[in-house]
Amino acid sequence: MKQRIRKLLSLQWILTVGLTLGISPSAFTQDRADATTATAATLEPLILSAIECSGNTNTDCEILRREVHLQVGHPVDEEELENARIRLQLMGLFRSVSMSLKKGAERGQVIVNIDVVEGSPWFSETSIEAHSKNRIALSYKLGHRNLFGTGKILQGSFYPSSVLDRIDGTYNLYLEYIDPHLFGSQNYFMKTQLSGYFDNRDKAENYVSTRKYGSFGFEFGRRIFDFSHVAIGATVSESEIIRRDELTDPFEETRYTSSNYSFNYGWDSQDDPYFATEGSTFDANLYQYKERYGRGDFLSKQNFSLDAKNSLALYFNGSYDSTVGLSGGSALEWNHQFRRGLSDASITSSKLFLKPAVSQSAHNELRSARLELGAVFDTKSFGIIKLSAYSGMNL
Amino acid sequence: MTVLLLWPFSVAAIQFHSYVQGPYVDVVVSDIELPMDQLNKDLGSGLTTVIVAHLTVIKKQTVHTKNQQEVRIRFDLWDEVYNVDQAPPITASAPATANRKFKLKEEVLKIIGTYRFNQILRTSDFGNGEDIRVTFSMIVDPISKDKKQKIKRWLAQNRVGASSSSTATGDSTPAAADPLGSGTKNRSLFGQILDSEFSSDITTGQWVFTSPVTALSPPVSNVGGANEK
Known part of the structure; x- marks a missing residue:
């Protein structure tokens, strides 16, 4: 245990000195x-x-x-x-x-x-999730990975949940501009994001509740060592909630503005974002979050979130492999991946996955379990397609 | 009719022949189907093309011997000749690395399409109807394990940190799954690397060919196998 703490402290020391001086130890830099x-x-x-x-x-x-x-x-x-x-x-x-x-x-x-x-600069990702309570969520991402011929990325994600689900009336839209090599640098990257959210799922004969949300954020980061990065970011957002209850409270409108500043450290040594066979990822975020209702004062609070995912690949006969991993500190993930059998067909890669997860809320005693079963296909014509079904319950 | 239709599409299978050289047996590997599209481009590029050929002999279901030959080819842009280095040399009396020059590409293709592995076995190894099997592999422009580590780092350089700021805003929508956009295209080279089952320092290459394990016929007296000077 002491050795672990010592290792952690030494790593922190190297990280601090390296960041302060703006250099990476030669042992970690690209050969x-x-x-x-x-x-x-x-x-x-x-x-x-x-x-x-x-x-x-x-x-x-x-x-x-x-x-x-x-x-x-x-x-x-x-x-x-x-x-x-x-x-x-x-x-x-x-x-x-x-x-x-x-x-x-x-x-x-x-x-x-x-x-x-x-190659084609366009890429897409389609995801369909079915929930055991007859809910279906759809998402679609379309992007261009070589904007202006300079390797910049523009991608948009759309989550029109109400298309397939009459109960869920939410729409989400994300637009991201990513520069993986800011000013041609190997180490610096930048992201900006615009997002919008519209929710009118609470509908009844005499009651309507809608929620609108819009935000703009940016993140500026630097790669350090071989696979790690640090980033700072800021996001401002504005929300509007309108409730109209004709029986009790005829009309209520709430607006609030929020802003957050974040510091992020993480690494990603996985060999593939969708079909990883080895490597690990880790992500830790520190936030300062402020919000203001109407014209009131800003209320601030600090949050810390941690996400770790480790993958261990086991190979069987070289034709497929299974992977187990921990995600978010609570989800145990098991992937079963086929890589060779479909390589010559219209599907380049595919995998089946099973994700059992147990989570404990930080705010209350609520503990829940979730089981997700799905498949991911990398198709030559339609990009990435993810199909999954999940069921959850409170424990 | 069926035979006539199929015949033009049949591919010549790799051939293994063994020849007696005194108390030893040489093995000649021929009729290797070369990656012509790649070689046509590589051989005239002015850059060095490296070809590594392995022969593994299996006796009593265990690996008996492993042998390797390496051929390096570079086209001289000014003299317009192909410089070919081959190690180890084909004949025992030749220097450690044989250097030859060829004017025609076809001559070079002949060199890299046939390999003679000297003194692989003893003639006595074939006694009592011993079952001896061989397998041959060939790698064009091999990539070492060390290079594989570098490739991982280069792949990481194209990633963008995946901080999900949506968590702080209380927004329940999922974050973008892939910070880079899509890693689909990155996978082809990695797939090759990870699929490789080579145990040596060389893990994979631009083109990799591995023959099926084949029974080796008893040797005949030497008839001057391929690649001999």
């Missing part, structure tokens, strides 16, 4: 390729004279050049070119990336050509 390969290529050193791009109809060549960590006038490091090719492939913007050399102005001088086949 730059330093190898000059002993190959047939050692016949004569080749000097880089320029970097060109081809096939990039929608993507700025500068985005491609940024990943090649070589300088004009210096020797060509083939290991680094291969690293750059893989980095570009991992950006998710291209179907294929290949590198080749062309003759430069003089013998021994070469031009590196980066040839790409661009």
